[in-house]
Amino acid sequence: MKDARAFLDLPDGRRLTGYGPFRTTSAVPASGTAFYRNDFGLTAAEPWWIPARWELAERGDDGVAVPECEWEPPDASAFAVVFQEISAAIRAGDFEKTVPVVVERGTLKNAPGHSLLEAAGASAGTLMGYGFSDGERGFAGATPETLFTLSGGVLRTMALAGTARSEEREVLAVDEKEIREHEYVAQSLVAQLGDIGRVRRGPRVIMELGSIVHFHTPIEVDLTGSESPAALVRRMHPTPALGPLPRTAWTMEQLIAWRRRLGTPEDFGAPFGALVEGEFHAIVAIRGVWWEGRELRLPAGCGVIEASRLVNEWRELRLKREAVKGRFGF
Numbered sequence: 001m002k003d004a005r006a007f008l009d010l011p012d013g014r015r016l017t018g019y020g021p022f023r024t025t026s027a028v029p030a031s032g033t034a035f036y037r038n039d040f041g042l043t044a045a046e047p048w049w050i051p052a053r054w055e056l057a058e059r060g061d062d063g064v065a066v067p068e069c070e071w072e073p074p075d076a077s078a079f080a081v082v083f084q085e086i087s088a089a090i091r092a093g094d095f096e097k098t099v100p101v102v103v104e105r106g107t108l109k110n111a112p113g114h115s116l117l118e119a120a121g122a123s124a125g126t127l128m129g130y131g132f133s134d135g136e137r138g139f140a141g142a143t144p145e146t147l148f149t150l151s152g153g154v155l156r157t158m159a160l161a162g163t164a165r166s167e168e169r170e171v172l173a174v175d176e177k178e179i180r181e182h183e184y185v186a187q188s189l190v191a192q193l194g195d196i197g198r199v200r201r202g203p204r205v206i207m208e209l210g211s212i213v214h215f216h217t218p219i220e221v222d223l224t225g226s227e228s229p230a231a232l233v234r235r236m237h238p239t240p241a242l243g244p245l246p247r248t249a250w251t252m253e254q255l256i257a258w259r260r261r262l263g264t265p266e267d268f269g270a271p272f273g274a275l276v277e278g279e280f281h282a283i284v285a286i287r288g289v290w291w292e293g294r295e296l297r298l299p300a301g302c303g304v305i306e307a308s309r310l311v312n313e314w315r316e317l318r319l320k321r322e323a324v325k326g327r328f329g330f
Contacts (some may be wrong), residue, residue, distance in 0.1 A: 003020060004019075004134040005018070005117060005132070005133055006018045006037075006051065006131065007117065007130065008031070008274045009059055010056075013059055013274070014056050014057065015121060016055075017021060018033070018049070018051030018053070019053050019054065020051065020052060020056040023049075024046035024050070025048045026047070028230050029275060032275075033049045033050070033054050033274065033276045034050045034275045034280060035048070035049040035272075035307055036048060036272065037267070038233070038270050039273055040238065040259070040264075041252070042234060042270075047230075048274065054201070059129075060121065063162070063173070064118040065115070065119075066328055066329055067108040067110040069109070070106060071105070072106065073121070074103060074104045074105075074249060074317075075160055079317075080310060082100050082258050082262060083100060083304065083310050084180055086098055086258070090304070090306050091306070095246075097240060097246065098244040098255050098304055099243065099255070099269075101237075101258075101299050101301040102261050102299065102300055102317045103298065103299045104298045105296065106296040108295075109297055110294070111136075111294055112291060114135065116133070116140045117140045118132045119140070119328050127143065127144055127301060128146065129141070130143060131288070132272075136292065137291060138290070139285065141289065142176075143283050143287050143288070144160060144214065147237060147271050147283060148236055150232065150279060150280040150281075151278075151279040153222065153223050153304070154221065155193070155197070155223060157219065157236065158219060159185040159217040159239075159241065160207070160215070160216050161182045161214070161215060161240075162215035163178070163212060163320070165212060166211055168213075172206065172215070177305070177307040178205075179215070180305065182204065183239045184240055185239065186201065186204070186219070187322065188240040188245060190219065196221065196227060197222045197223040198221065198222045199220070199221050201219050204217045210321070210323065233271050233273075235306050238269060238284075241303065242286070243269075264299050265290040268288075268301075269284060269285060269286055270284075286300075289296040290330070298321055300320040300324070302317050302320075
């Protein structure tokens with residue numbers, strides 16, 4: 001994959017770009033720069049990708065043109081069946097929450113090359129652009145969700161759950177179902193991190209993302225020991241915002257089975273990150289597109305709890321997909 005390329009927007013406003021050929025390894029590199037790629041189930045034997053060369057530069061948004069796309073509507077009936085199975089599993093006490101995914105498919109007018117990768121770069125600090133392409137297939141997006149940043153013995157992460165249209169901001173602020181879903185995520189993260197350091201939880205606020213808004217709670221941990229990026233990824237992925245609650249081997253297997261039935265890309269919602277300048281930054285690979293040749297997939301997930309209703313979740317999924325289309329100019 002000599003023509004391969006990867007990039008990740010960093011919290012400080014810079015963009016890391018790596019160029020192939022990449023060398024892969026199973027161990028965290030002792031020094032230098034490497035990207036972290038894995039699937040949702042964390043099954044990659046060699047998730048560290050070391051570029052032949054790399055560069056750091058200020059973020060930019062050059063308005064790259066992408067090929068036109070002809071879209072097919074997603075299968076509402078297939079999602080409805082999975083939603084009912086999830087609702088039954090919640091009533092039976094197997095889950096408190098989980099996150100099914102709907103995939104909208106499209107056909108590009110022309111093969112995209114690296115254009116989708118270039119179009120995904122985010123100029124705004126709230127969104128983090130990311131992507132990987134070998135010139136024939138790849139994925140790219142601009143995510144609002146950081147899995148974690150590790151720098152100087154401090155881990156920074158977030159709870160991001162609860163969604164509404166921007167014009168419904170005031171309603172979201174008092175929506176009991178959305179607040180409950182968000183608190184599932186925030187409280188689970190605090191509990192999950194309490195044994196590795198001193199946890200500080202910030203206030204729940206509303207994150208503005210153009211056409212949509214989310215609840216957002218910042219969380220920091222002063223680590224008491226030395227934690228490797230790879231170990232922290234396994235501890236934190238998937239967060240309750242993308243994964244099952246409770247998170248067990250069985251609930252993960254069931255979620256992955258539902259995702260596969262709905263045609264979800266294996267690395268949608270997976271961690272994607274980079275080790276650079278002694279820091280590790282990882283995002284959650286959502287709000288993006290996956291492609292092979294001219295065939296395109298646009299996945300979106302929704303958090304389902306006992307109070308969830310099918311029509312409302314279907315509306316939220318469309319809202320998220322439309323935001324991605326707007327980002328890429330489809």
